[in-house]
Amino acid sequence: MWKKAKGESLQRFSGKTSVIASGAELLGDLHFEGAVQVDGRVRGNLHTSDGVVLVSQDGEVVGEIRAPRVILQGAVKGDVHAAELLELGASARVSGNLYYGVMEMAAGAHIEGRLCRSNSLEAPLELPAGLGSE
Template identity: 50%
Template sequence: MFSSSKKSNGGGKPVQGATTIIAPGTVIRGDVSFNGIIIVQGRVEGTLRAESDNARLTLSEEGSVIGEIHAPQVALNGQVKGDVHAAERLELAEAARIEGNIYYKVLEMLAGAQINGKMVHQAEAPKRLPAPDAAAAEPA
């Protein structure tokens, strides 16, 4: 259960690192930085921020977060009061309740999930076009 081997995160991309569980009845006040997988079954009052580009945050139905969430992979089924930034994928289950804006690249939302805020799609960064030819830019 608590190993540093590769794990599937539901999105097909392997997650490396330890699994951290914030148990029911536990309250953490302050910002939390994490790698690997974090499962919130208790309450966090502060910002949750992934430090790696393949981390995953899961919020269970009994869990809650008061503060922002920043992670590549986010799966929510509890209550969030704050903005959610999912750089890759955001999954909202039936009991998800979000009071804040969500920023996502890919969104999966089941019937019953509620959002009281803006939904902002984060597109891939546009590819840079080659610089125009200097000779073609001069008037004839």
């Protein structure tokens, strides 16, 4: 199930896929169109209005993720905003709040934070009042 979903998501962005390789570290924010696959480490925010973020099993993001589709198999320390679909693999480890349209979660995924479902897939996700001031 995960391979099919991941392949369909990344295949749509053929020619617009970036990879943060294993052993590489990106310092700073990345704004992009298409897909980004994190096999290494990102210390910054990942933002796209039309794309997908994949954090592989050995990948790590320390910062906020905002994308229509987010697939997590590795570690994230920060809030995740997936307007359409959030997929959490069995090895996903998240320390932050999750905002999503639809979520799929495999047994074994670990979350330390709040789960906040969006009522509308059409509107961009925004922080609920009061959550940002804790």
